[in-house]
Amino acid sequence: MDYPIHVPKVRFGKREIDIFPFWIVLLLVGLAFGAVGGYQVFRYGLSVTGLNDQVPWGLWIVIDISSIALGGGAFTMGVIVYLLKIKRFENIGRLAVIIGFLGYSTAGMVLLFDLGQPLRFWHPVVFWQPHSLLWEITMCVVLYLTVLVLEMFPSIMEHKLFARFPFLVKIAHFIHKMGPVLAVLGLTLSLLHQASLGATYGVLSGRGLWFRPTAPVMFVLSAVGGGMSLLFVLSVFVFRVMRPGLVKDEVLAQLARIAGAILLLCIYLKLWDWAMTYYYSFDSDVSMQLNLLNSIAPYDWSFWLGQVLIGALIPGFTLITYKPGKNLRLRVVVSLMAAFCVVIMRWNYNFSGLIAAISYDPFTPTIKVGSYVPTWQELAVGLGVISYWLLGFSLAARFLPFYDTHGAEH
Helix, strand or coil: CCCCCCCCEEEECCEEEECHHHHHHHHHHHHHHHHHHHHHHHHHHHHHCCCCCCCCCCHHHHHHHHHHHHCCHHHHHHHHHHHCCCHHHHHHHHHHHHHHHHHHHHHHHHHHHHCCCHHHCCHHHHCCCCCCHHHHHHHHHHHHHHHHHHHHHHHHHCCHHHHHCHHHHHHHHHHHHCHHHHHHHHHHHHHHHHHHHHHHHHHCCCCHHHCCCCHHHHHHHHHHHHHHHHHHHHHHHHHHHHCCCCCCHHHHHHHHHHHHHHHHHHHHHHHHHHHHHHHCCCCHHHHHHHHHHHHHCCHHHHHHHHHHHHHHHHHHHHHHCCCCCCCHHHHHHHHHHHHHHHHHHHHHHHHHHHHEEECCCCCCCCEEECCCCCCHHHHHHHHHHHHHHHHHHHHHHHHCCCCCHHHHHC
């Protein structure tokens, strides 16, 4: 069965205009602006950024770890489709792989600008540092990005443009049969680097506020919850707006309930984590750091409103109770809130211990207050990589069929 692609249009009087070309032009402008900022970074180095010795990680790293987290639906759907063998999610799984690839490739682009020596980006692959968490994260991301490319290859070959290349189609079928193997590899690599990202913040000196062993677990669960929430939003757009009928409404509702359940589990553990760190803790260093953060930034507000209430509790309960036909727009909005919660969490992890860092002296701890304001070059590069993500998704949503067209023919 063929599923025609419906392109969103805007009505002006009696005319209906396809907005897709205008949207693509807007994204290309964003890419061009990012290229100007990127040129400045490559020519003059990190001196054109607002980064400094106390705050060496800024806007770019937040985009990096957020894009990786929001790609968490890829390995989750790999487990659901290929390991648990729930085939009704297979078409959504194809979309999840594309979102995962875009997220991880976006992170790679950001790191290319964030490196002080961008031409040495290949060094971790050749010069191994097995004692380093960042090296382990780098290798896992490189390997998982390779897995995502392999998983995405059959979806691209489904386009009728490649029907004239039977050799490529056969390779795509072979890779598709290797789906369970790729799912296991993807799950292993994803769990390793998602957890290690959290562990990195736990071992950095001077980060008393985040010095706890629960960070790896929170990074994994938040990536799954936020990634599945974003996947639900994009699935509604692709399978309800552009390809109605390709995925049943009940399957979308089940996807929403899975995302809601993971969000509630995540916030349950986060509240216990908060209690053990702040309420039951008598660590004066953490207390000093927290008080200072609240004096210079709305840290408590970002936690209780951004991460707990608006970003997790409300979306979790709203999604877990979703039934087909029951106010879908509300579920889309709360899912976007949950995805934004992941960004807020990464922002807090990245800046709280850098802006208000505890000194190294354990006997007379002091707090050093730093500052950071991103420059226009950083904003340009950030806008450029986000435009790349949106451009990749837009082209995929417009042209890829998201189902096995070759299998349907036979």
